[in-house]
Amino acid sequence: MSPTAPRSAANIPRPVPQDALHAYENGTVSIHCSGWPPEQALPTYPALEGNIETDVVVIGAGLAGASVSLHLAELGVATVTLEAKQPADGASGRNAGHVQPFLDVLEPLQTWPDQGKRLINALVENRNIVYDLCRTHGIDGDASPDGLLEAAFKPAAALEKKAACWRAFGYDVQPVDADQIQKMLGTERYRWGIHWKEGGRVNPYLFTNGMVAAAARLGARVYGDSPVMACEKDGQRWRVTTPNGIVMARRIVVCTSGHAGNTFFPQLAQTQYPLVACGLATRPLPDALLETLNPSRVVFTQYPAGLYPLVIDGRKRLVTATIPGSGKAGDAETYFAYLLRFLHRTFPQTRAFTLELESYWTGVTASSSHVYHEDYAKYYRVDDNVFALMNLGTWGNVMGPLLGQSLARALAAGRPEECVLPLEAPKPVRLPSIFEFKVRRLMIPAARLVDYLGLA
Ligand SMILES: Cc1cc2nc3c(=O)[nH]c(=O)nc-3n(C[C@H](O)[C@H](O)[C@H](O)COP(=O)(O)OP(=O)(O)OC[C@H]3O[C@@H](n4cnc5c(N)ncnc54)[C@H](O)[C@@H]3O)c2cc1C
Structure with a gap:
């Protein structure tokens, strides 16, 4: 599918006007x-x-x-x-x-009347539904099935178990070592990971x-x-x-x-449990950087704390999402600075280039569980x-x-x-606000501190 037309101007207000702050906090910005x-x-x-x-x-x-x-x-x-x-x-x-195209945990399905069998069967059978719908209906969704990579600092039993489970369902998913990760992602930071060859990205x-x-x-x-x-x-x-x-x-x-x-x-x-999340997109990256930054174009997440899930889209931009701190959802510059620090540490080659923020936005997820x-x-x-x-x-x-x-x-x-x-x-x-409290006030600040101190 072809990429979308380029946007010309950054659309991030700096600083965010006071009256728009609540819209960022509620995930209702334009x-x-x-x-x-x-x-x-x-x-x-x-x-x-x-x-x-x-x-x-x-x-x-x-x-x-x-x-x-x-x-x-x-x-x-x-x-x-x-x-x-x-x-x-x-x-x-x-x-x-x-x-x-997979679920992270299946244990809670055991309490369902059919142990979740119909859901799992439907997911397995339709795991390419996004790409199939694009093809069938001629949807230009910048959809690309380049796979997903969950990268970790050391082998993780929970990830191995998940991969084995979905492999048994017929998925093409394999563990990868540091060399393979280096070739796919262009970073030496991760020692081990799980490569899902199905799934990928879409412009939603x-x-x-x-x-x-x-x-x-x-x-x-x-x-x-x-x-x-x-x-x-x-x-x-x-x-x-x-x-x-x-x-x-x-x-x-x-x-x-x-x-x-x-x-x-x-x-x-x-x-449901609502949670505000924010998204960031850079301006298109220079071709010279794209030669070594994630050359496989796989969708990249970090395990266990996926602070900066990364997509390179059809316009050659880096797109990520994260969870803003409480009361700070309007602070585009802070979250872009966090992202840059992560990129510079994980992909040292990015330090030689100027990366610019093109878009910053927020939205709300609605979850049935606070886990x-x-x-x-x-x-x-x-x-x-x-x-x-x-x-x-x-x-x-x-x-x-x-x-x-x-x-x-x-x-x-x-x-x-x-x-x-x-x-x-x-x-x-x-307690519908408990999820937001847990994630925004406890889990994410702790994960950022660990990331900042380089402990993981
Ligand atoms: C920052 C962020 C990152 C995310 N990342 C991912 C990801 O990478 N992958 C993934 O799979 N999911 C991701 N999600 C989750 C995913 O976006 C949501 O699960 C999904 O969009 C929910 O779709 P929906 O149709 O239920 O809700 P929505 O897209 O919110 O649609 C609900 C619609 O109902 C309309 N509406 C409300 N009230 C009325 C009314 N009275 N009359 C008429 N219309 C009404 C609204 O205007 C809205 O358009 C992310 C979410 C966020 C916020």
């Missing part, structure tokens, strides 16, 4: 701060005007809603998609671009928009700037109200991630003929398309219980 939208804006979808009817209304056009809409439309189900802003304005247009903004455009081509009616304000039962149907129009529908699928600020189905707003890597997505049965696909955590690029496809197929067949995850009643989590 999507145009994100490094993923192309310079030439994509076509927008008009707001809903007047009254229409459909079978299914999908609320929200992030990775989840885009996939549900696309797969419903593909199956010939009359679908209307309502997005409060424009597609990928939420977390989906702000993520780090990693396509991770373009990919999400591509799914929505494909849904529209297949007959879904898509409306932007149409925030849903109310969903009310009207006989056998639902009346879904937006500022300038109403949709009468038999079924509703809610894909609003954290569901913040929504008054309809308020129980959904309490089902990292146990944040499995959820399907909810919210009301009569009302379903939700939420809480994709940090795995939305694969889980959004995969679970959206499964839900769409089950709805098209009229058998929603046949989804790959159980349909649950929305349940409020206890």
Whole structure:
């Protein structure tokens, strides 16, 4: 897939105006701060005007809603998609671009009715779903299956166990030594790692928009700037109200991630642990540096603390994401300085070049667990003929398309219980802010200190 058009100007306010600080803290800065939208804006979808009817209304056009809409439309189900802003304005247009086609831990699945077998089978079978959807629907998502590398200072039993488990499922995943890592990444800092030959990267903004455009081509009616304000039962149907129009529908699928600020189905707003994360993209790197910096273009994460997951995208930029300290989410310069220090230490060749920050942004993840890597997505049965696909955590690029496809197929067949995850009643989590507290105040500061002191 070809890279997106270059952006010309850095879009980082310096210093960040006081009144914008809360938007960085809430992960609601303009999507145009994100490094993923192309310079030439994509076509927008008009707001809903007047009254229409459909079978299914999908609320929200992030990775989840885009996939549900696309797969419903593909199956010939009359679908209307309502997005409060424009597609990928939420977390989906702000993520780090990693396509991770495996789960980090399987133990919590043991408590599921089927021990998670349907989910695992679906993931194994559809592990290339991002690339397959791009190919099938002609989506130019700068998607590249260059694999992933988890690099560590010494062999780690937990990583070996994970690799062995997924190898048994048929994945091409191998341990690599210091020499191999040096050849792939261009650093001598890591002694051992796990190389996943599947997975890789995607531009999540373009990919999400591509799914929505494909849904529209297949007959879904898509409306932007149409925030849903109310969903009310009207006989056998639902009346879904937006500022300038109403949709009468038999079924509703809610894909609003954290569901913040929504008054309809308020129980959904309490089902998750939100966490603010920030993303950074450099200006395109010089070709001379790219010869030795990650020449394999593999997606690179560090084990155990993945402070600076790194992607080199089709525009030759380094893209990363990290977790900002409490109250410091607007501090682009600090996080860029941290990144530079890490790069200079890990890739000494970067010291000879001037690296510049092109974009800095924040977004919010919604997780079903306050334990990292146990944040499995959820399907909810919210009301009569009302379903939700939420809480994709940090795995939305694969889980959004995969679970959206499964839900769409089950709805098209009229058998929603046949989804790959159980349909649950929305349940409020206890202490929703505990995850954010743990990560932003304890884990990340400790990991940064260890990194700063060079202890790991
Ligand atoms: C910084 C960062 C880095 C990340 N890195 C990765 C990564 O590398 N790989 C990965 O797989 N995942 C990553 N994630 C997670 C991933 O981005 C999310 O899991 C995913 O985007 C969630 O998709 P979604 O469709 O559920 O939510 P969203 O993309 O947030 O979509 C929800 C949509 O609902 C809309 N909406 C809300 N209320 C209404 C309403 N009333 N009416 C109509 N529309 C409404 C919103 O406007 C929004 O567009 C990252 C997330 C962040 C923030």
